[in-house]
Amino acid sequence: MAEMSKGVTAGKLASNVQKKITRAQEKVLQKLGKADETKDVQFEEGVINFNKQLVEGSKLQKDLKAYLAAVKAMHESSKRLHECLADMYEPDWYGKDEMDSIAEDTDLLWTDFHQKLVDHALISMDTYLAQFPDIKARIAKRDRKLVDFDSARHHFASLQKGKKKDEVKIAKPVSLLEKAAPGWAQGILSAHHVAQTNLSRNQAEDELGRAQKVFEDINEDLQEELPSLWNSRVGFYVNTFQSVAGLEEKFHREMGKLSQNLNDVMIKLEDQNQSGKAGKLGLKTTAAGKRQEGTNNTLSPRASGPPIPKSPSKQEKQASGTTNGSSDEAEMPPGFLYKVKAMHDYGATDGDELDLKAGDVVLVMSHENPEEQDDGWLMGVKEAHWLKKKDLKVKGVFPENFTQHL
Numbered sequence: 001m002a003e004m005s006k007g008v009t010a011g012k013l014a015s016n017v018q019k020k021i022t023r024a025q026e027k028v029l030q031k032l033g034k035a036d037e038t039k040d041v042q043f044e045e046g047v048i049n050f051n052k053q054l055v056e057g058s059k060l061q062k063d064l065k066a067y068l069a070a071v072k073a074m075h076e077s078s079k080r081l082h083e084c085l086a087d088m089y090e091p092d093w094y095g096k097d098e099m100d101s102i103a104e105d106t107d108l109l110w111t112d113f114h115q116k117l118v119d120h121a122l123i124s125m126d127t128y129l130a131q132f133p134d135i136k137a138r139i140a141k142r143d144r145k146l147v148d149f150d151s152a153r154h155h156f157a158s159l160q161k162g163k164k165k166d167e168v169k170i171a172k173p174v175s176l177l178e179k180a181a182p183g184w185a186q187g188i189l190s191a192h193h194v195a196q197t198n199l200s201r202n203q204a205e206d207e208l209g210r211a212q213k214v215f216e217d218i219n220e221d222l223q224e225e226l227p228s229l230w231n232s233r234v235g236f237y238v239n240t241f242q243s244v245a246g247l248e249e250k251f252h253r254e255m256g257k258l259s260q261n262l263n264d265v266m267i268k269l270e271d272q273n274q275s276g277k278a279g280k281l282g283l284k285t286t287a288a289g290k291r292q293e294g295t296n297n298t299l300s301p302r303a304s305g306p307p308i309p310k311s312p313s314k315q316e317k318q319a320s321g322t323t324n325g326s327s328d329e330a331e332m333p334p335g336f337l338y339k340v341k342a343m344h345d346y347g348a349t350d351g352d353e354l355d356l357k358a359g360d361v362v363l364v365m366s367h368e369n370p371e372e373q374d375d376g377w378l379m380g381v382k383e384a385h386w387l388k389k390k391d392l393k394v395k396g397v398f399p400e401n402f403t404q405h406l
Contacts, residue, residue, distance in 0.1 A: 046226035075110035354396030
């Protein structure tokens, strides 16, 4: 037999064409109600659930890809924003190196977040959906084999019903031959027709058996797989959204730390800017004081922060109880320097530390032993307590970067 193409012979092609014609005829007879159709309600419900699961999974995959595209876009926007800040940030500004480090860490955090979303959500999503095309193809094949089974069943049944009619048809030619042929010839002719009829029935019965076995093999496998696949969707959805939620929580927690660090750098930069202005103002005030009153009662500019008032002398404390002629300063505790406002809560971890709540105003004082003062820490008392009690029993140290100058 000549080959029509690779792996396809003329006989195979003819067989496939004949199957399609037979199936089409069977479907027409079923639709017209002239042939019954094998039904399986439970299997049909499984197919409905399968199609619903496929639609939902495809939508989830589409939305997950859109979410990843948005994350990537946000990453690019964040990167450009930090690059813009880095370009504008002058080398002598406070925290230049720290600011560059924050920008780098932010870029790495976005990259890690996107990659882990791909690894733990998108890839598993793709794997989950990859099983649907094969099962869908097998459902379609099962439908075709069911039509073949019904067609073979109807053909065999029609042969069984036509058995008597065939016997009558066989009897007619025998009666004609009785006049022209001897008795032994009549017996041979009858036997031939009976053999032919039995052969057709046997072939139809064999074809029915083969069609039934092929259908049942596919059907049994799908009857087990479809409910299992339907139930697996719950665990898959749980794992997917747990992964996304966990990655988001970690990302935002780490990003929050970097954002806080960047905010602290900006506060310090503002302090540096304000202290530069205050320093110039202090120098002008000092020069004017020297011209008008000499060197007493002058203000000493600090390296950072507002100008520090000079502590009053013993003689000054003993006169009208004021310093620099200000009644407000007379109300302040000894060694008062300036006020700050708490921008964040701070819980004391040692007996000499001060508890802070966001919004608290603190009166900063000079440290009794400057050599013992730690960098980045201030000494003070809450303004509310001082105005009410006028004592320093609850004074303590606190981190400067939790506050902002007033």
